[in-house]
Amino acid sequence: MNAELRPFSLPLSDPLDTARGTIERRDGLLLRLETEDTAAEPAPEGVTVGVGEATPLPGWTEHYDECESVLADAAEAVDGGADPADLLADLDSTSAARHALDLALADLHASRDGVPLYRYLAEYDRSASDPETTDPETADSDLCTLVKSVPVNATVGDAGVEETVAEAERAAEAGFECLKLKVGARPLSADVERVEAVSEALPAVEFRADANAAWTRQQAQQFLDAAGDRLAYVEQPLPATDLAGLAALSGPVALDETLAAVEFEDGLDANPEAVVLKPMALGGPRRAVELAERAREEGISPVVTTTIDGAVARTAAVHVAAAIPDVPACGLATRKLLESDLGPDIAPVADGRAVVPQGAGNGTADTWGYHD
Ligand SMILES: O=C(O)CCC(=O)c1ccccc1C(=O)O
Numbered sequence: 001m002n003a004e005l006r007p008f009s010l011p012l013s014d015p016l017d018t019a020r021g022t023i024e025r026r027d028g029l030l031l032r033l034e035t036e037d038t039a040a041e042p043a044p045e046g047v048t049v050g051v052g053e054a055t056p057l058p059g060w061t062e063h064y065d066e067c068e069s070v071l072a073d074a075a076e077a078v079d080g081g082a083d084p085a086d087l088l089a090d091l092d093s094t095s096a097a098r099h100a101l102d103l104a105l106a107d108l109h110a111s112r113d114g115v116p117l118y119r120y121l122a123e124y125d126r127s128a129s130d131p132e133t134t135d136p137e138t139a140d141s142d143l144c145t146l147v148k149s150v151p152v153n154a155t156v157g158d159a160g161v162e163e164t165v166a167e168a169e170r171a172a173e174a175g176f177e178c179l180k181l182k183v184g185a186r187p188l189s190a191d192v193e194r195v196e197a198v199s200e201a202l203p204a205v206e207f208r209a210d211a212n213a214a215w216t217r218q219q220a221q222q223f224l225d226a227a228g229d230r231l232a233y234v235e236q237p238l239p240a241t242d243l244a245g246l247a248a249l250s251g252p253v254a255l256d257e258t259l260a261a262v263e264f265e266d267g268l269d270a271n272p273e274a275v276v277l278k279p280m281a282l283g284g285p286r287r288a289v290e291l292a293e294r295a296r297e298e299g300i301s302p303v304v305t306t307t308i309d310g311a312v313a314r315t316a317a318v319h320v321a322a323a324i325p326d327v328p329a330c331g332l333a334t335r336k337l338l339e340s341d342l343g344p345d346i347a348p349v350a351d352g353r354a355v356v357p358q359g360a361g362n363g364t365a366d367t368w369g370y371h372d
Pocket residue numbers: 023057153154155180210212256276305306307308330331332334
């Protein structure tokens with residue numbers, strides 16, 4: 001197998017203001033695997049390609065430099081004859097790098113099988129969770145459900161009341177039925193006012209708020225008491241590792257940063273309303289689908305989002321969402337925040353839903369040559 005790495009840098013046209021600061025650009029690496037494999041039905045070209053993306057974001061993943069260095073080692077090992085699947089374990093503490101390899105492998109397998117990535121992911125999860133009863137002969141016919149699109153939320157950055165309402169109205173006008181507001185960057189009373197204003201302006205829309213770990217226990221409870229009734233949940237009201245505080249809050253809470261900082265099972269024990277699954281922060285699309293299944297077993301809602309990734313990882317996250325039955329609205333409408341992208345958008349958002357690509361694999365292998 002042959003492995004190649006290529007760095008990229010994507011500026012945001014619309015920087016995202018959060019309680020943690022402003023996200024202005026996304027730098028990352030594409031990983032391309034190519035194999036002349038011995039599949040029953042080899043691709044006409046005689047090779048199969050898988051492309052993965054690592055777009056690290058400290059706070060959720062390792063830093064860029066570490067990501068680049070471990071991926072360069074992995075690519076060299078693959079070129080030297082190592083089985084890439086054996087290298088995944090080495091990347092356990094570098095989730096963005098692991099994501100690139102996990103996605104490249106999943107894309108390669110799905111492409112070789114001639115199925116869209118979401119079908120491969122759903123199948124992979126079934127056989128992982130129930131190896132005894134999954135008969136490979138019949139499994140595929142059981143899983144022929146066509147998922148054409150998945151529901152997505154609009155993401156509204158931190159801003160004053162008027163701008164927040166205007167932005168929310170534009171999103172609702174564009175067909176979004178679920179909106180996520182960034183909070184925690186201004187005084188509590190101002191955020192409560194923003195939530196009240198949007199929910200009064202748009203009574204039919206479901207709202208979420210994301211505090212990006214900005215509050216103390218007391219502030220978080222105060223916000224939930226004042227605005228909780230108007231919100232489906234508050235994402236990450238407290239610092240990532242304050243599990244006891246998160247578990248003690250009264251009102252609906254979702255975990256995001258926490259999932260990148262502690263064992264997933266410990267996060268589930270805090271009994272959140274929802275878990276925000278970022279494949280980039282969890283080590284890859286296959287892992288994200290497994291964790292979604294675990295959350296569901298506990299009655300916890302799995303919401304899929306990205307760290308504002310490029311087209312390769314964003315499309316893969318759409319496949320992850322499509323592999324989860326009855327997935328709730330996901331934070332996947334982030335293409336419009338980017339000024340340029342790794343390739344054409346094959347999972348475009350319209351009317352509050354993202355189109356799920358139906359070609360083989362992730363469908364983004366040609367992004368490799370896009371900027372050439
Ligand atoms: O979930 C969404 O609506 C979009 C993604 C998002 O908010 C986000 C994007 C980059 C980094 C962190 C976050 C976050 O959920 O906190």
